[in-house]
Amino acid sequence: AQSVSQHNHHVILSEAASLELGCNYSYGGTVNLFWYVQYPGQHLQLLLKYFSGDPLVKGIKGFEAEFIKSKFSFNLRKPSVQWSDTAEYFCAVTPGTGGFKTIFGAGTRLFVKA
């Protein structure tokens, strides 16, 4: 069965620290990959997505993610976090061909200390 694994359930960082959140998926075919974010008290919203082309994807607020097909990974990175990045981050996968079932990871709660 398809699945998405996020290795860190809770991450605590100080402002200006670098961030990398791991995401691995299990699906052998073409995939579309997403990172969603949920800020405290807000709706889930798209941070960035990959569906083809350059495997290094840039999203909003300075976030980026790199698709490494050989590792089935789509890790999220930010060079210098801010207090306002405190949120829950979800990695998600949709098969690239056929079907619209989106598989989400369990999420990573990031807390950035001011």
Place this chain on the structure above:
Amino acid sequence: GAGVSQSPSNKVTEKGKDVELRCDPISGHTALYWYRQSLGQGLEFLIYFQGNSAPDKSGLPSDRFSAERTGGSVSTLTIQRTQQEDSAVYLCASSLAGVVDDTQYFGPGTRLTVL
């Protein structure tokens, strides 16, 4: 413009009762999704509607769960004979064209508590 709205925001019910959860997608969005988020879990896909096509019901956990989408707009998720394990946040999302790389826009969710 207005985003995805869901009602009620909170619902407390007794075990065995039926509940209906409503989703109003963004106007003009043809695709609509329902997800369930249990405590400490990721989002679990339930069902997907796209235009007038038959819905993808592959994520519905049991026959107690059903959903309708009337007129290609508003959707209702119905849970019959609720069980305590149905307690979760139910999220609705819509997207413009229902293609696989579409951005999904999420509503605020309905928190369901089954006593």
